[in-house]
Amino acid sequence: MKVQLLALAVGATLVIGAASLHVKTIPCKGDHVEAASVNFIDISPCTENPCALKRGSTYELTISLETGPEPAEIPKLTTHVDAIIHGIPIPWPGFNYTDACKDCGLSCPLSPNKAYSYAIPLNVISPIAIETVVKLRIEDDTTNVNLLCNELQVKVV
Template identity: 35%
Template sequence: MDFINTIVCFIFPMISFCQENAVGESIKYTNCGPDTLKNVDMSPCPVQPCTFHKGTNATVTIDFTTDKQVFGITTKVYGIVAGIPIPYQLPKSNGCKGCNLNCPLITGSHRYINVFPVLQSYPEIRIAVKWELVDENNEQLLCFVFPMQIEA
C-alpha cells in the first residue's frame, strides 16, 4: 500500500492525502538532541544535500518517540550560516496543528509532517539546517541537522 501511496503522491502532489501521509526519502542527519528520532524523510530529496527549488514546497516527515505526555509542540528551524544559527519562521510552527499530531501526545511513537514553502525571495545558498521540536516547557523533544541547498 505504501508503494501505491508513493506513486499517487508523486503523480498528483497537490492531493491533500499526500500531505497527510507524506512519503519522502530517508535522509542522513546528525542527531543534536535526545535519542528519540527513528527516521527523517525529506521530499523532494533524492540525493543529499537536499536541493529545494524556489517557488515549490518541501515536506519533512519525522518518526519519533516520546516517553512522557506532551501538551504542546513548537517547531524551531534554523539555517546555520558561518556557524551562526539564523531562525526561520515556518508557516506551521505549532506542531499540534496541521502537522499530523494530536496533542496531548501520549507515550509512544508519533509521526510529524510539515509542508513548507521555498519562497522565491530566498537566496541561492548551501547551508546546514537545524530542526527542533520542543514541548510546552521549551524542552527538546528532538533535534537534527541536515545539509540542504536552495536553487532557482
C-alpha cells in the same frame, strides 16, 4: 496479466521511492536534551543527500519519532526550523507552522513510549542559492525540553 500487474506494481514502487528520501541527519550540537528518538526524516520530493531544494517550491518534511518514558505526557509543542548561516541560526523564511499539535498532524498530548509521524510543509523562498544546515527542533512548551533536535544538510538551488 499477472506479470504485467507485477511489473506495474514494481514500477510504481520505484517511482514513489524516488520521490522521497531518508535524509542524513545528526543530533544537534551542544547541550540538547531530547525526550524522543528519531526513526527517520524524509524530504519529499528529494532524491539525493544533501537534498536540493528549488527556490519557489514547497517540500514536505516528514519525521517518524518515538517518545521516551519521560515526561508522562507532552501537552503542547513548538516547532523551530532554522538555517545555520556562518554558525548563526536564522529562522527559516516563510515557516509558519510552529504549533506542532495544531499544524502538523500530532495529536497532543503525546503519550510516553509511543510512535508518532509528523509532517510539515517547507517553503523555499530564499532569494539566493546556498548550501546550509537546517536545524529542526521540536520543543515541549511546558518544560522547555527538546522533544527532538536534528540537523540536516540541504542545498537551496
